[in-house]
Amino acid sequence: MPEPHVPAEAADIAWMRNLAAEGAAEPLRGGATLLAAGLLFGGASLYQWAVLSQALPIAPSSLAIVWPIITVAFVAFATIHGIRTGRSSGVRTAANRASATVWTSVGLGIFTLFVSMGLMGWRMGADVSAVALGLIPSVIMVFYGLGWAVSGAMFRSTFLWRLSVASFVAAPVLAAFTGSTWQYLVYALCLFGLMALPGALLMRKVRAAEGPGSGQG
Template sequence: MTHDPIDTPADIAWMRQLAEEGAQTPMRGGSFLMTGGLVFGVASLCHWAFATGLLPGGMDAVWIPWLASGVIFAAFIAIATPQLKRTETVLTTANKASAIAWSAMGWGIFAMFVSMVTLGWKLGMDTLPVISALIPSIILVFYATGWAVSAVMHRSRAMWILSIASFIAAPVLALFAGSTAQYLAYAAALIGLMGLPGYVFMRAAGK
C-alpha cells in the first residue's frame, strides 16, 4: 500500500506562500469592525444611561438603543458590502478566511441572541435578567475567536493581543453582572477591542 506523504515540497511551498501572503496583506473590512464597535458601544452607553436615570425612560427604554443600533449596522452592511466588493482587486486567502470567520461570528451572535430569547420565553420572564447578563461576555468570546483566526491568517501580534484581551474581558464583564456598570464596561470593551482596532486596520488597508 502506498500513500502520498503529507509534507511534500508542493505542500510546503503552498503553506509558505499562504503565510507570507497573510503577513504582507492588511486585513480588509476594518470599517465593519469599526462601525460595529462604535454603534453597539454607543448603544451600551445609552443602556447604561437609561439604567442609571441619566436619560429618561428607565429600564423600559433600554431596548431602544439596541434596536436602533441593529438597524443602523444592518444598513451599513447593506451599503458598504457592495462598495467593498467593487474596490476589491485580489481577494487573498488570508482576507477570505478572516471574512468568513467574522461573518460566521456575526451569524453566531444572532443565533445566540435568538436562542437566549427563546430560552427566556421557555423558562419564564424571571430568567431574563440572568440570561441578559451573560450576553456581553458571550459576545466578547465570539470577538476573541474572530481576532484569533485573523491573527493566524495575517500573522499579526496585534490581533493576538486583541484576541487575548477579549478572552480576558469576557469573565471581567461577568463580574459586573447585576449592576449598571456592566454596560459601561461593555461599551469600553466594544469601542476599545472592536471600534478603535477596526479604524486602525481600515486605515492600514486604505479602505
C-alpha cells in the same frame, strides 16, 4: 512530457507558506465594519448604562427600541459596504478571504445567540431571561476573541493576537459585573477599545498600503 508528480504533503506545505507570506504582506481588511460595530453597539450599551443608572432622565422602556434599531442600522451598513467594496476592490488574498469568513461567522453566531437567548427566556421565564441577558456581553467577547485569534494567525500579527487575549480576559471581567448597571459601561468600553479603535487602525493601515486616495478598508 508529463508534469512531475507533487506529493500532497508538499503541496499543502507550499500552500501554507504562500498563505503565511500573503498574511505578512497584506493588511487585514474589514476595518470599516469593525469600526461601525464597535461604535453602534458600544453607543447602545453606553445609552443603556446611562438610562438604567438614571444619568439620563429617559424611561427604560426605550431600551426595547434602541437595540433593534441599532441592529438594523448595522446590518444595513454592513450589507451596503460589503456590496460597494466587493465591486471596487481588487484581488483579495486567501488570508483576507478566510478572515472575512470568520468574522461573518462571528456575526451570525452572535445573531443566533440572541435568538436562542430570547427563546430560552420565553420558554423558562423572566428570571432565566435576566441571567441570559447578563451573560450575553461575556459570550460576545468570547466570539470576538475567536475572531481576533484566527485573524492574528492568518496575518501573523502580534497586535491582533493581543486583541484576542484582551477579548478573552474581558469576558470574565464583564461577568463579574452581572446585575450591576456598571456592566453596560464596561461593555461599552470594551466595544470601543476592542472593536471600534482596532477597526479604525486597520482602515488606516489599508489606506497606507494602497496609497493616497484609497477608500477601502
